[in-house]
Amino acid sequence: MKHTFCVDVSDKGHNGLKKMSDIKAIAHLMRELEDGLVACMRCGMCQAVCPVFSQTGREADVARGKLALLDGLMQEMFENPEGAYERLNRCLLCGSCAANCPSGVKVLDIFLQARAILAGFLGLPPAKRMVLRGLLAHPQIFDRVVEWASRFQTIFTKPVDDVIGTSCARIASPLLGGRHFRTLAPQAFHQETPPMIIPSGTSGGLRVGFFVGCLIDKVFPQIARASLKILRRYGVGVFLPGTQGCCGIPALSSGDRQTFLSLLKHNLALFEAQAYDTLVTACATCTSTIKKVWPAMVHDQTAEFQERVARLSVKTQDINAFMVSQFNPAPAVTKAAKTVVTCHDPCHLKKSLGVFAEPRQLIRANPDCRLVEMNDPDACCGMGGTFNLQYYEISTKLGKIKGKRIVDTGASVVATGCPACMMQISDVLSRAGNRVAVRHPIEIFAEVEN
Numbered sequence: 001m002k003h004t005f006c007v008d009v010s011d012k013g014h015n016g017l018k019k020m021s022d023i024k025a026i027a028h029l030m031r032e033l034e035d036g037l038v039a040c041m042r043c044g045m046c047q048a049v050c051p052v053f054s055q056t057g058r059e060a061d062v063a064r065g066k067l068a069l070l071d072g073l074m075q076e077m078f079e080n081p082e083g084a085y086e087r088l089n090r091c092l093l094c095g096s097c098a099a100n101c102p103s104g105v106k107v108l109d110i111f112l113q114a115r116a117i118l119a120g121f122l123g124l125p126p127a128k129r130m131v132l133r134g135l136l137a138h139p140q141i142f143d144r145v146v147e148w149a150s151r152f153q154t155i156f157t158k159p160v161d162d163v164i165g166t167s168c169a170r171i172a173s174p175l176l177g178g179r180h181f182r183t184l185a186p187q188a189f190h191q192e193t194p195p196m197i198i199p200s201g202t203s204g205g206l207r208v209g210f211f212v213g214c215l216i217d218k219v220f221p222q223i224a225r226a227s228l229k230i231l232r233r234y235g236v237g238v239f240l241p242g243t244q245g246c247c248g249i250p251a252l253s254s255g256d257r258q259t260f261l262s263l264l265k266h267n268l269a270l271f272e273a274q275a276y277d278t279l280v281t282a283c284a285t286c287t288s289t290i291k292k293v294w295p296a297m298v299h300d301q302t303a304e305f306q307e308r309v310a311r312l313s314v315k316t317q318d319i320n321a322f323m324v325s326q327f328n329p330a331p332a333v334t335k336a337a338k339t340v341v342t343c344h345d346p347c348h349l350k351k352s353l354g355v356f357a358e359p360r361q362l363i364r365a366n367p368d369c370r371l372v373e374m375n376d377p378d379a380c381c382g383m384g385g386t387f388n389l390q391y392y393e394i395s396t397k398l399g400k401i402k403g404k405r406i407v408d409t410g411a412s413v414v415a416t417g418c419p420a421c422m423m424q425i426s427d428v429l430s431r432a433g434n435r436v437a438v439r440h441p442i443e444i445f446a447e448v449e450n
């Protein structure tokens with residue numbers, strides 16, 4: 001379909017008619033994109049590490065193929081913007097390409113920028129627009145809707161594995177398909193734990209802000225509970241503000257910069273309200289988003305705003321890394337550890353932040369656990385956020401490879417520091433009938449006796 005890129009006073013979305021402010025924003029993003037693309041020398045080193053390419057064998061799925069497409073994005077926007085958007089979306093945003101790129105191309109920033117340009121040009125599909133702009137952008141409304149959904153979810157779902165904690169749909173559902181998933185918690189973390197300020201104790205004045213994240217709040221509140229338990233045990237002061245919002249990455253990866261920026265501003269104001277040393281999160285994706293994506297996506301904001309974002313992002317840290325850097329817990333001396341644990345490295349923890357030794361150190365501190373490594377623990381599990389919803393077949397193929405590597409270790413527990421990876425690994429293990437518990441390293445560490 002040919003698109004008309006002309007001026008209009010209303011946002012007509014999909015037919016390509018745009019407001020002047022939209023055109024200026026798109027032109028600005030386009031200039032930034034062109035600057036980023038210059039560094040790619042088309043060497044193809046990203047091909048060998050791309051999980052999507054490993055399953056499809058299509059050059060168009062590799063970073064090099066996508067960057068070549070973006071080089072001609074202006075032309076593509078007039079000829080086949082839907083096709084360009086679809087090609088860009090066939091990506092897990094895992095960062096394997098960026099981590100392996102000799103030229104240091106900021107591949108993920110470029111892809112996110114390009115998705116924003118194309119979504120700005122095409123308009124968001126109505127369902128996405130409703131979820132992102134109507135729900136996610138408003139943390140209080142989002143919380144209430146999810147609270148309501150958690151009360152009625154058993155009408156539509158039934159438990160399938162009590163070790164992994166998975167359920168499946170009671171009746172055929174196009175959205176859920178044959179997935180085995182972790183349901184919403186009966187009570188979200190924000191419902192059971194009021195906003196609080198805990199003074200610091202034995203840590204000698206150490207204070208943290210605790211950013212919960214949507215998946216931990218609504219699906220895995222036990223991870224937030226374990227995090228608070230550990231911080232209290234080590235005498236760390238905690239600032240836990242209420243009405244926390246999503247970090248914004250689901251919106252940005254769908255090209256919705258408006259919702260992303262609104263959530264960023266909301267969370268920034270919340271976490272600026274108190275003084276503390278470190279902003280801690282137990283979600284690899286939230287940590288990586290606040291540390292890397294927030295500062296990279298605010299170039300069009302005022303210098304003062306950019307400084308505020310930079311101040312918060314620089315003091316953000318994954319909870320495994322925080323505990324090890326501050327307290328360096330010793331490995332437990334044990335002769336008869338009962339539980340064999342293996343560890344999966346989330347892309348957003350290892351490739352994005354270089355954190356991989358720290359979760360293992362926390363697991364080794366538990367005398368009941370013996371750590372056994374799987375093959376390629378840092379291979380992507382195939383989740384990729386909305387990639388799993390759009391390309392479930394490719395996502396599952398990658399997940400099954402991960403599942404087999406986990407099972408081959410003989411472990412009864414797989415630990416990983418990202419709740420999205422926990423969802424994907426739970427699905428593939430449960431569907432294969434492999435009853436391996438899926439946990440966060442901080443849960444395992446929190447079980448260590450005082």
Ligand code: SF4
Pocket residue numbers: 039040041042043044045046047063064067097100101102103104105107
């Ligand atoms: S993104 Fe990096 S690794 Fe991939 S082709 Fe370009 S320069 Fe090479």
Ligand code: SF4
Pocket residue numbers: 049050051052053061062063090091092093094095096097098107
């Ligand atoms: S981010 Fe991951 S899936 Fe996307 S192009 Fe790079 S390596 Fe491939």
